[in-house]
Amino acid sequence: MIEDTSIDNPAKAELDLANRSVSPYSEQPGRCATLWASSKQRLSAADLVAVHFFSRSARWKIGRSSAFIISKLGNGWLYPLLALMIFEHLGGGKALRVSIAATLNAGVLHCLYPAIKRYIGRPRPFRTDSSLSSLFGVLDEHSFPSGHAMTLTGVLVPIVLAWPDCLSAAVALIVLMGWARIASGHHYPTDICAGAALGFSLSYPLSIWILAV
16 A cells, blocks of 8 residues: 555655554653643642641631641741650660751751752642632742651651650651641642651661661
8 A cells, every 4th residue: 555655645655654653652652641641630639629628627716726736836846845755765875866866857858848849839729729728827838748747757757766666656746747737728638748758768767877876
């Protein structure tokens, strides 16, 4: 068929041959891009539904107050309290090493997450959906990842390594912080999960090294 066409119209024959040989592969990147865009859109929609669900718990005064207090504790007030607890429980040099590891983790993460937020540039939920409202002011305009979850996880990693019995309490604390940040309209669930994952992956090696010294 191509041979017959090439006699009458060589340019058309060349184009047909190129389409037959390339199209199965050239369509693949387009399909992958479409699938990725569709998956991303569905995840974003599910994220927003979850924010609406958790924000309902902040409609009552006790919910708003709890979200406010937990978020403010995550701004820095929580960490001296954790330091007092570990010195009371562990005492001496071990508590000092845990405190050093936690402080270094918090410092490194505080240097990293603002740059990641600016690079990703994801708006906060209450900026995206006008039906959501912020319970209080924000430190920056970007949502992903959650700096509160990232820093808290980084601080808790060396504490749990040195004091394994507090693992369940540490997980509960991260969950509470995540709830407060979502209920306040400041973060999506994926922001919390990403922040906790980044906090763990970056702080775990440093914590192991410091506690082993």
